[in-house]
Amino acid sequence: MKTTPSYSVKNVSRRQFLKSSSGVALLIGASGLLPHLISCKDSKKVREQLKKHELTAWVQITEDGQITIYNPAAEMGQGSMTALPLVFAEEMDADWSKVNVEFSPQESDIYGSEGWVPGSKLMFTVGSRTTKSYYPVMRKAGAQARYVLLLSVANQWKVPIGELTTMDSYVIHENSDRKISYGDVVPYLTMPGTLPDFNATGLKNPKDFRLIGSNIPRTEIPEKVNGSAQFAIDIRLPDMVYGVLERGELNGAKPSLKNEAEILGMDGVLKVVPFNYAIGIIAITLEGALNAKKSLKIDWSDAQAKGFNSQEIYPTYIKIASDNKKGETVNEIGNVDRAMKTAAKTYEVDFKNDYVYHAQMEPLNAVMQVAEDLKSAEIWVGSQQGPDTKLGIPDLLGIPHEAVKVHLQYLGGGFGRRSMNDFVLECGTLAREMAPLPVKLVWTREDDVTYGAFRPLSLQRLKACIDAEGKLTGFNHCVVGDGGNLVASGARNDHYNIPNQLVEWREASHGIRLKHWRSVGHGPNKFAIESMLDEIAYDQNIDPVELRKTLMAKSPRALATLEKAAEMAEWKVPSPEGRAKGVAFVEHGSLGTGICEISVDHNTGNIKVHRFWIALDAGVVVQPDNVRAQMEGGVIMGISSVLKEQITLVDGKVQQSNYHDYNLLRIQEVPDSVETTIIPSAEHPEGVGETATPMVASAIANAFLKLTGKRLRHLPFSRERVLEALNS
């Protein structure tokens, strides 16, 4: 049976857009590709040209002035669907009300931005890198689009290009008092052989920005409130069938299916597909597939994780931290050992954190259709993309990269989980079995939790020393845990002037699935660092803000966030009876200081966060209101994880399975306010998605120390742990 993908599916429709609109498409290529003009009146030529240049477009403009700008990044709630096209429109001088935004094709040569390797091109929505890395890309591409319009008008009117200006989708020639709308330029667009590079010059002076820095509503919000916003799980294609997997409770265990004939005999079951870690079922309906999944009888092999009890591992970690054998050095300044030996006083504190789960609201899923000849494939997926923009499917199917088409959909939450494309490969395996029928793979919430990939459990042993004048002279940060950078990120102190510092990582491995979780190692490591500073301040009877001011003396941007947050929170004004404030500083691209005010219920152990203040320096801010939204969400996700969230393993098996036993913060538990002050800056934009979350743990722990004189050193601060601390 041959099926055609439905073109009602959004973001598949670029070709349709062109066909349905009269006029000309202006395709401006990046990465040295030349721009091309296409007359839409000649549909055959359109198809030819599109085939040739389908992947070179950042923008299209039609005679009615409608402008379509392509967003190269995943949209998972962080606002890329607005921020990146807005930067483009700013340089193009486009009338924003005429701009429509669509996802770009997943082709990193054309649509990538620089990754961690200089000169690389990457489509990867991770690490809060989107606005930071695409800012120069979108400015240049927008300026090039504007240049083509200017050049075309200059040729038509026979005036020097230097006499032309633009404003709100108009080209203006003041000397002759003429102006023409961008749409009206379309019939006589002329393409230069090459486009100016606009790397250093020719871009707008930031003081002339009309869009960047304004509160422009996000483009995709209307469809997110009327139910029409499309996530991958919403895709329905003709003749689509449904796939589910039963994975082992023990990561790495191999299945042996005992009742295949019974399963295949169930109503609507089409196929049983074995994986080396799971049994897959394909059925005509989702409910049919889920019923069959419940009926599976599987024997599972043992695996590395067997015998691992997460809550009993800490004594082993303490031993590893106490071992004389050093781990991998992450950062070293001066000589910490010598500083410790000559110190007036030393401190040593262990901090711990349990596993946490992403809990993105849309469970993992994907839809995929493999052609009958197995030589091409289409995928509909919510993914944070990856080094391979085709998400590993070309390798899986043994087909060329260009034969795989990825239709990126909105992500119902990412938080790092969707930068791992295990679920896409699962869908590919099922779709290959069912070719040419499209297959929708759905993970249940139970699958999503029990086969989760967690932020690792870890231990931070911090040692610090002060000299006779009370100056912090040494800081030693030893991280013990699985996953390298997953546990080590955020352990450096680049904004604290401490002459001797050492960060080292010591490995432990338990065969547990791990993944980046919003802010990665910054969560546990900032908790440890910022709590340690307050423990020293408490012992030395120094105000925690004053201590940090001294340390930030050589980092004026960090210091400005600290001073601003202290001002916002009226730090020096004592809190009402029963409440106290705590402070924490975080650098995660952007720099931010957060202050919270809490109270504690001594009977239940419940901590309530009443207010949260943040001062943030993120360089140039493209969308201020969206940055505030990221601070609000980051703080609330932070409070949720710090007070409530915990994955535990017994004998290698995850003990939680759904929201009834993996609790998230609910609306009755939110602070009364989260206030953000954005510090004006002309510096390059920095990411904001992961700066607020890692402030929360230590801000709460530090407020708790001030309020009760007791210490919280193990995440999460469950009611039991709070009561234990209060009674200690």
Added chain:
Amino acid sequence: MPTYTLNINNTSYDADVAEGTSLLWVLREHLGLTGTKYSCGIAQCGTCTIHVDDNPVRACILQVENLANGQKIRTIEGLSEKGDHPLQEAWIAAQAPQCGYCQPGQIMQAAALLDKNPTPTREEIKSHMNSILCRCGTYLRVIKAVELASETKSQAT
């Protein structure tokens, strides 16, 4: 396979599904009303909130045969014709959604509140909305949006 006739958004739909099928799968996978989302399947997160006879309920734990007796089912697609229900407009004004996945459930839960109590206090809003989870942490803007819609509604009457 039995056929169930459902009254959804004042339209009659026939669904040929097995007895016991979750209303959520019927809405989403059989009828294409995908605005109602799946997230937990055990009535813990509220993402699949719809109205049955004007009451907010979780579609995931309802079985189709119990909804085929003329009950009035309303989903996000039926809340307004043009996405201009006061709550939807308030949601846009407050720029409430982030990833957006839980928001149809949030809005349907809020709509049921304002139908019965057009001017809720902040505490009443929080109490009523507590059954709907949001992982992005949009709760403060959800509260703001419900308050905005409540003001619009009370000014209009």
